Amino acid sequence: MSAETEVPAATPAATGNFLWSLVEGDLVSGKHKSPVTRFPPEPNGYLHIGHAKAIYINFGIAQDFKGRCHLRFDDTNPVKEEQEFIDSIQRDVRWLGFDWGTHLYYASDYFEKLYGWAEHLISNGHAYIDDQTAEEISANRGTLTAPGKESPFRSRSVDENLDLFRRMRKGEFPNGTCVLRARIDMASGNINLRDPVLYRILHAHHPRTGDAWCIYPNYDFAHGQSDSIEHVTHSLCSLEFEDHKPLYNWLLDHLPVPSRPEQTEFARLNITYTILSKRHLTQFVRDKHVRGWDDPRMPTLAGLRRRGVPAPALIDFIKRAGVARANSVVDIAMFDACVREYLNKAASRYMGVLKPLKVVIENYPEVQSEELDAVNNPEDPSAGSRKVPFGRELYIEQDDFMENPPKKFFRLSPGTEVRLRYAYFITCREAVKNAAGEVVELRCTYDPATKGGNAPDGRKVKATMHWVSAAHAVNAEVRIYNPLFTRPDPGADGDPVQDLNPASLELVEAKLEPALATANVGETLQFERLGYFCRDADPGLVFNRTVGLRDTYAKTQ
Numbered sequence: 001m002s003a004e005t006e007v008p009a010a011t012p013a014a015t016g017n018f019l020w021s022l023v024e025g026d027l028v029s030g031k032h033k034s035p036v037t038r039f040p041p042e043p044n045g046y047l048h049i050g051h052a053k054a055i056y057i058n059f060g061i062a063q064d065f066k067g068r069c070h071l072r073f074d075d076t077n078p079v080k081e082e083q084e085f086i087d088s089i090q091r092d093v094r095w096l097g098f099d100w101g102t103h104l105y106y107a108s109d110y111f112e113k114l115y116g117w118a119e120h121l122i123s124n125g126h127a128y129i130d131d132q133t134a135e136e137i138s139a140n141r142g143t144l145t146a147p148g149k150e151s152p153f154r155s156r157s158v159d160e161n162l163d164l165f166r167r168m169r170k171g172e173f174p175n176g177t178c179v180l181r182a183r184i185d186m187a188s189g190n191i192n193l194r195d196p197v198l199y200r201i202l203h204a205h206h207p208r209t210g211d212a213w214c215i216y217p218n219y220d221f222a223h224g225q226s227d228s229i230e231h232v233t234h235s236l237c238s239l240e241f242e243d244h245k246p247l248y249n250w251l252l253d254h255l256p257v258p259s260r261p262e263q264t265e266f267a268r269l270n271i272t273y274t275i276l277s278k279r280h281l282t283q284f285v286r287d288k289h290v291r292g293w294d295d296p297r298m299p300t301l302a303g304l305r306r307r308g309v310p311a312p313a314l315i316d317f318i319k320r321a322g323v324a325r326a327n328s329v330v331d332i333a334m335f336d337a338c339v340r341e342y343l344n345k346a347a348s349r350y351m352g353v354l355k356p357l358k359v360v361i362e363n364y365p366e367v368q369s370e371e372l373d374a375v376n377n378p379e380d381p382s383a384g385s386r387k388v389p390f391g392r393e394l395y396i397e398q399d400d401f402m403e404n405p406p407k408k409f410f411r412l413s414p415g416t417e418v419r420l421r422y423a424y425f426i427t428c429r430e431a432v433k434n435a436a437g438e439v440v441e442l443r444c445t446y447d448p449a450t451k452g453g454n455a456p457d458g459r460k461v462k463a464t465m466h467w468v469s470a471a472h473a474v475n476a477e478v479r480i481y482n483p484l485f486t487r488p489d490p491g492a493d494g495d496p497v498q499d500l501n502p503a504s505l506e507l508v509e510a511k512l513e514p515a516l517a518t519a520n521v522g523e524t525l526q527f528e529r530l531g532y533f534c535r536d537a538d539p540g541l542v543f544n545r546t547v548g549l550r551d552t553y554a555k556t557q
Contacts, residue, residue: 017323019266023061023234032233035067039093040107040223043073043207044080046293046300047092049314050238050276053269056318057236059098070230071100074107076222078206086207088293092301096311103230107222108208110229114217115169117225117255118180118199122161126254127198128154129164131178140186141194147187148194154183168201171214175201180215184250192247196220224248228257235263239327269321270329272488274299275496289500290484296544297484297504307481308524308534308546313342332483339547343524343532348376348383351421351466352512352527352543354478356395358441358470361426364392369471372452374422388513390423393470395511400465401442403431410462412442419464421528425450466528473511476541478533480506510543517541 026032037058041047047055062069071093075081093100107114121127130137130151142148156164165180167173180199188194198221203214227235235248242265252260268276275281276299284290284298293300296307304314317338321330351374371387396412405413412418417427424446432441449456453464482504484490490499512527519525519535524546526532531549536542 018325019057019234019236019264019323020061020064022264023065026233027065035061035065036070036231036233037062037067037236038070038072038227038230038232040072040074040226041089042077042080042219043075043082043085043089044077045085045278045282046088046298046302048276048278048281048299048301049271049274049304050269050299051092052096052301052314053318053321053323054236054238055093055096055098056315057266057323059093059096059100061234061236063098067233068103069098069100070103070105070232072105072107072226072230074219074222074226075206075208076107076216076219078202078204078216081207083207088302092305095301095305096315105226105230106208107217107226108206110222110226111209111213111217113229114222114225115215117257118217118221119162119165120255121182121198122165122180123158124254125158125183127180127182128156128161129168129178130154130181130195130197134176137179137181137197141191142186144191148191150186151181151195154195165199168199168215169213171203173201175203177201182247182250184247190243190246192220192244193250196247220244220247221251224251224261224263225255225257227261228252228259231259232261235261237263237265238268239265239325240268241265265325267324267327269318270327271299271335272329272332273483273485273490274332275485275490280491280496283497287497289497296479296481305522306534306536307544308522308532309339310342310346310524313339316342332488336547340532340549343526343546345377345379347524347526347532349374349378349526349528350513350516351388351468352476352478352510352516352530352533353395353397353466353468353473354480354508354510354527354530355398356468356511357398357401357439359394359396359426359444359467360441361392361394361444361446362429363445366392368392369469372422386515388422388515389469389472391469391471394420394467395470395473396442396465396467400463401428401431401439403439411465412463417461419450419453419461421464421466422453423451423467424448424453425455425461466530468511468513470511472514474514474517474541476510476512476516476543478508478510478543478545479536480508480545482506512541512543516543519543 023035039058059069130153140149179197181195181197184193186194199215202216245263248263294302294306296303317335369391372390373385374388377383400411402413412428414428426444426446428444430443431439434440484504485499486501487499490496521535521537524534532546533543534546536544
């Protein structure tokens with residue numbers, strides 16, 4: 001094999017991946033010189049995490065084998081399509097690290113060609129105009145065990161069908177009057193081959209073609225033919241399209257198409273506590289169960305991005321979940337682990353208190369304050385350090401104090417000594433309560449000799465706690481996001497709305513170290529001992545929790 005025709009090797013991450021192996025085999029055999037794939041979303045909603053898998057597969061194969069991947073919008077239903085969705089899809093693909101270059105296409109680019117091919121089917125006796133209603137067509141399709149019934153209009157002549165189809169195009173008929181159907185086999189074991197509808201009448205304004213058309217091709221008629229027009233070599237799609245493959249091939253067989261793409265299916269990405277049905281996601285947005293398509297509780301890519309999930313962590317999750325033929329369900333914990341692992345290396349550390357409890361250090365001078373050195377990221381020495389203000393009054397987490405602690409509670413309690421991160425050892429002397437008997441303030445002392453968190457006499461403490469200087473703290477709204485659903489298989493018993501988690505969002509008024517006031521929107525940071533948080537674009541200082549953090553710090557110090 002010459003240098004010019006040498007096949008690029010699949011990446012190590014793709015080893016054992018059947019789709020990469022398929023493409024590599026086609027290149028080695030000479031069937032194709034380079035792969036052409038496509039990602040063909042319908043612009044009727046925002047992309048979700050399942051689409052990220054399709055994006056990774058199609059753009060990843062093109063990237064790894066030095067081919068190209070097209071971004072094509074299958075915009076054949078103007079009733080549900082909006083420019084907002086087109087813009088969001090392009091933004092999401094780029095966010096994941098992929099680019100289509102000059103290869104941006106729309107099925108609407110091919111409407112004239114598709115119309116001509118529809119007339120070709122009619123002229124060859126392979127399609128006819130059916131005047132039955134949608135309900136009648138559905139009722140006459142039959143079942144999985146019973147054949148369908150032929151339409152009474154199935155025997156129309158070629159001339160009559162062509163005349164009716166052309167009049168449909170001219171707009172002579174209202175919506176629902178008639179449709180164009182393929183003439184295949186009403187007794188086929190595959191219901192998709194029982195004279196499927198190819199064109200329907202829709203008097204609706206199209207985002208790109210305006211009012212030029214009042215008939216539109218169905219997805220099945222536009223999809224494969226668009227692949228062929230673009231000379232796609234590998235039409236890669238999820239398993240729900242497997243039953244459509246015979247129709248995909250039938251249309252290619254009966255039309256004068258310029259190329260013959262091959263459809264191959266892979267398993268969808270199914271995740272516990274997650275719904276990836278665009279219909280249901282649209283319902284959640286429409287009925288205001290969430291705050292929009294980019295709500296951080298949503299599995300949309302816009303929602304994940306707003307929550308602070310890094311794109312590389314999402315791609316890593318998809319790779320670990322694997323690309324296979326058989327459907328399976330991935331535990332959401334794997335996704336969280338991938339995000340946590342990435343951010344552990346990449347995110348800068350800061351201190352914040354979500355449930356503030358005031359601490360007064362009685363032997364610390366009232367008018368004094370100082371700046372202490374804090375490490376920005378212990379996983380990355382090059383990240384350097386910052387200054388954190390310290391003073392007589394602090395905030396700690398309410399959960400870090402217990403008046404009557406159990407035996408293995410090592411944090412602050414009356415008479416115990418703990419380390420304040422980067423600061424000093426302190427000892428609790430008194431818990432001040434309000435009229436309701438709730439602890440509202442702690443009176444403590446500190447050891448000035450332990451500055452930096454180490455005792456010169458070598459004594460040890462069993463807990464290290466984060467804190468914020470009360471005089472310097474900034475107020476922020478922190479949004480704690482929990483799973484959107486209360487069960488791992490939402491909707492399994494019917495309507496998934498019934499499984500929505502009423503505690504999926506908790507709003508907290510937090511106290512943060514002052515450096516966080518200038519955090520960039522979209523920047524994901526670690527609040528020490530609490531988790532990873534992302535600055536939101538909403539007005540004011542707002543942070544979204546990206547993912548929780550295992551509280552292992554005290555055990556390792």
